[in-house]
Amino acid sequence: GAVVSQHPSRVICKSGTSVKIECRSLDFQATTMFWYRQFPKQSLMLMATSNEGSKATYEQGVEKDKFLINHASLTLSTLTVTSAHPEDSSFYICSAPDRRGNSPLHFGNGTRLTVT
């Protein structure tokens, strides 16, 4: 079964509002989580690394004030898209490293954000 749960799976919001996406590790602790963005027919772009108890590390070109990341516990990281605009519409995926199994990273099922 899923070991990383991501909510919501789909969200539609109006331009100017904020949207929060949650990523939970279900049966393991994750001091680090990764947030990716995927544009249609393109690869995953790493946006930021979420670190439990400290500030997130953002990749070059990603606006920190636009994409707020909070990693308040060892099992939960949140991504908030603030003052969303249509160009923020995308597929957002979180992942968490886990050394126990075959995959170094477990992925959430993604969130389809549509900003109208």
Place this chain on the structure above:
Amino acid sequence: GDSVTQMEGPVTLSEEAFLTINCTYTATGYPSLFWYVQYPGEGLQLLLKATKADDKGSNKGFEATYRKETTSFHLEKGSVQVSDSAVYFCALFMNRDDKIIFGKGTRLHILP
């Protein structure tokens, strides 16, 4: 820096055809190599992996062999099915920072 290059899609095949999706990598050190699959509207699932040179990963009829001499990890399947239609990502992973580097993905369409 580390990078992954995979063949661009879309790739369209008839059911039962032979599939090859090419993947090459550049890395300092000794990465682990992976193929992930993404079905429509979903996240990524691990398809197979290889952690050292000459290892062969296999799953669901798919195979890929870690070739250090050619820095390649090509994905193959002898007889594809309609249900294999998805996007396939080649990736490398370095233990030093827990980050995965993905190729751009190859969209596969299988026609009945």
